[in-house]
């Protein structure tokens with residue numbers, strides 16, 4: 392085995408990725424599979440999951456299990472984790488990636504976006520963490536939980552009106568720290584990645600508007616948005632043996648946006 396495989400290989404591991412029917416979730420599932428993990432793909436759009444699973448199996452020769460589920464449905468979410476654990480034999484890694492980001496004035500968000508955003512981005516993420524941790528305990532091997540936060544989990548935004556999203560991601564950041572402390576004795580590390588702007592279905596609509604891409608670039612020291620492939624390295628690091636002594640960290644992958 393090469394030193395790189397020793398550090399970053401995931402052979403024999405099972406990773407659950409939520410929100411794996413589009414955007415960043417597909418990127419995370421693919422990098423875990425490329426490192427040798429079998430993967431369970433969770434989201435609501437079953438056709439997308441099947442397509443992604445077939446491509447992963449073809450490209451990487453691992454098992455990819457599509458599990459169609461609304462993770463806000465607590466009973467269905469529990470069943471989905473049981474299915475993944477039973478079908479793939481274990482759960483070692485949870486990538487808590489599913490999320491929504493409604494935009495609009497705070498007053499409007501109170502009427503429309505708040506409950507749904509908090510329910511998915513924070514409450515469902517917490518339940519998924521609990522379910523994965525139970526499976527890790529059952530397997531007796533510990534594990535890795537990786538939460539997708541956001542730059543808006545620790546900063547306000549002058550460009551986007553995202554009150555419910557910002558509140559949910561702030562919650563994700565500090566839940567990450569608290570679970571890291573509580574679950575360290577169970578050999579479960581809990582970390583987060585805080586991305587800035589990456590192309591996906593979520594950001595697609597906003598990026599078409601006016602000079603937003605240029606404005607986001609000038610708000611970022613590296614002068615541009617993130618590119619496909621620039622988040623997967625942080626995810627692989629946090630999932631792999633290389634990060635065995637890292638827990639409770641929130642890693643910004645933001646072109647420097649949060650440093651000035």
Ligand SMILES: NC(=O)c1ccc[n+]([C@@H]2O[C@H](COP(=O)([O-])OP(=O)(O)OC[C@H]3O[C@@H](n4cnc5c(N)ncnc54)[C@H](OP(=O)(O)O)[C@@H]3O)[C@@H](O)[C@H]2O)c1
Pocket residue numbers: 409410411412413414415416433434435436437439460461462463488489490491492511539540541542585586587588589590591592593594
């Ligand atoms: N893109 C960015 O610039 C950026 C920046 C910072 C943070 N993030 C975070 O990164 C994560 C992924 O975002 P993305 O940009 O890849 O957006 P995306 O393409 O819109 O993906 C969101 C995913 O969440 C899934 N999802 C939504 N509601 C769900 C539910 N109730 N149950 C299960 N799955 C559900 C969607 O699948 P279905 O519709 O099929 O259920 C989809 O796969 C989010 O947490 C987001 O906040 C993104």
